[in-house]
Amino acid sequence: MFALPFFRRDLPALKGDRVTLRVPFTNDYREWAAVRGESRAFLEPWEPRWTPDELDRTAWRLRISRYREDYAQGTAIAFFIFEKSSGKLAGGITLGNIRHGVSQSGHIGYWIGERFGGRGLMTDAVKVVAPFAFDTLRLHRIEAACIPDNIRSIRVLEKAGFRREGLLRSYLRINGIWQDHYLYARIADDPPAAGTKD
Template sequence: MYHLMEGKKCYLRTLREEDAIRMAFLVGRNRHYWSEFEPRHEDAYYTVETQRERIREILIETSKGREFNFGIFDAKTSELIGNISMYGVKRHPFLSAFVGYSIDKDWAGFGYGTEAVRLVTSFGWKKLRLHRIEAYVSPRNIGSIKVLEKAGFTREGLLRELLFINGKWEDHYMYGMLEHDVKRR
């Protein structure tokens, strides 16, 4: 199942096994940058083999309609600059999913994350027919908070000690967007 979504700054497309080399480079290059807000990984995570296996697993989940993972590519150069996923897809009575994303350190702060989130939420409304899309974000991650708010998400609350990241439990804000929030804009 292949998907392509095009924006002005970037485009999203389903990751394929042949993207494993570029994914290994991306995650390796951002290993320390992303580790501030994400759990640290074993060294094997940063290998081409592990990234290829992750892509295979995600493609299986995609075929079941549970998770959709996309590379974020610069529209001008087609360079892989991040990844974004819609995961935890729940059907009726919820019709909901979560969105999560990571942008390369050199591309952060230029609007790519916001555009990618808008593209993937549009996919959620139009292709998956969702009613609600959610995201978790660390209160310390100001850049990601700005991305979600610019993309139209609303802060709905604080989830105490939600995730165990790098040796300690971390609070996270819960952000959400409903399909009729988009229709109102």
């Protein structure tokens, strides 16, 4: 559980140079479904297989409920990524599998809509989440797993100061196939990523 007094329901938005991150609200459904729907072919190779009701409002309500439950239990916090210049929902980033005690670690996962790719928004989002994880949540280590063919994601992590630590064989079932993943990590006392103040 998050045992720190600053973890409140009114968690402030996190701001980067190009993005603003905030927790998802129920009324984000329409914009979320539109971005995900138009980006389906772009996202599917890198995600667990989509369910037939993936973008339905009922599935959305369950997703929001899970976000709230994970947050209340202190195991994860999900953010939506908004492009600062337009105010539009561009993607999402989650700090999950949060463990305290001797581990003090978490794992990030993210997605971005196809039309927002290549603008540096995800790199900015990862750079914003890292100091939040280290300074606010007092984590020591954050990890990310990336399919070796996902060159864009590899670039994001490396630009955000993550280091490749190894290969996880047959690690996650992505789009119906068990896939190897590179393991990337950043620890609290690593030097700040270029262009960040953490």
